[in-house]
Amino acid sequence: MSGFRRGTRLGIDVGKARIGVSRCDPDGMLAVPVETVPRSETSIDRILQIVAEWEPIELVVGLPVNMRGEETASTDDARAFAEDLRRRSGLDVRMVDERLSTVSAHTALRSSGRSQKKSRSIVDQVAAVVLLQHAVDTEKSTGRPAGALIPAVQEPPRDV
Numbered sequence: 001m002s003g004f005r006r007g008t009r010l011g012i013d014v015g016k017a018r019i020g021v022s023r024c025d026p027d028g029m030l031a032v033p034v035e036t037v038p039r040s041e042t043s044i045d046r047i048l049q050i051v052a053e054w055e056p057i058e059l060v061v062g063l064p065v066n067m068r069g070e071e072t073a074s075t076d077d078a079r080a081f082a083e084d085l086r087r088r089s090g091l092d093v094r095m096v097d098e099r100l101s102t103v104s105a106h107t108a109l110r111s112s113g114r115s116q117k118k119s120r121s122i123v124d125q126v127a128a129v130v131l132l133q134h135a136v137d138t139e140k141s142t143g144r145p146a147g148a149l150i151p152a153v154q155e156p157p158r159d160v
């Protein structure tokens with residue numbers, strides 16, 4: 001595990017209606033579902049409570065792009081959400097390409113015998129698991145963290 005930074009991470013799959021949250025153990029062996037947070041003006045507050053509970057070293061937020069890698073309205077929404085999380089949590093936040101994470105989640109749930117209707121409540125968590133597992137596996141295999149770090153917002157200088 002050369003280059004792997006030890007520590008719990010949270011995976012966050014931002015959707016218009018729901019936000020899937022997952023976590024991994026400090027050694028990055030296994031990502032597991034945590035919760036589906038309804039998307040509302042209090043979503044970040046709930047995620048900050050989850051952050052306080054698990055004390056992750058960083059947050060991994062899915063970056064939704066289309067199959068050609070182009071940005072969409074969902075990309076802008078997820079980036080704005082991630083920037084708000086970065087500002088409010090004080091943690092490092094990485095944006096990781098999430099192409100196919102939701103598709104993979106639906107496929108996994110279908111193959112386990114769950115209908116799409118029965119899966120709706122947990123598909124976002126499973127997508128967050130797929131996203132986070134990909135991120136930790138990438139860091140383990142390359143020695144470099146996956147995705148792009150959201151820069152800390154610099155406060156403007158104050159006039160004295």
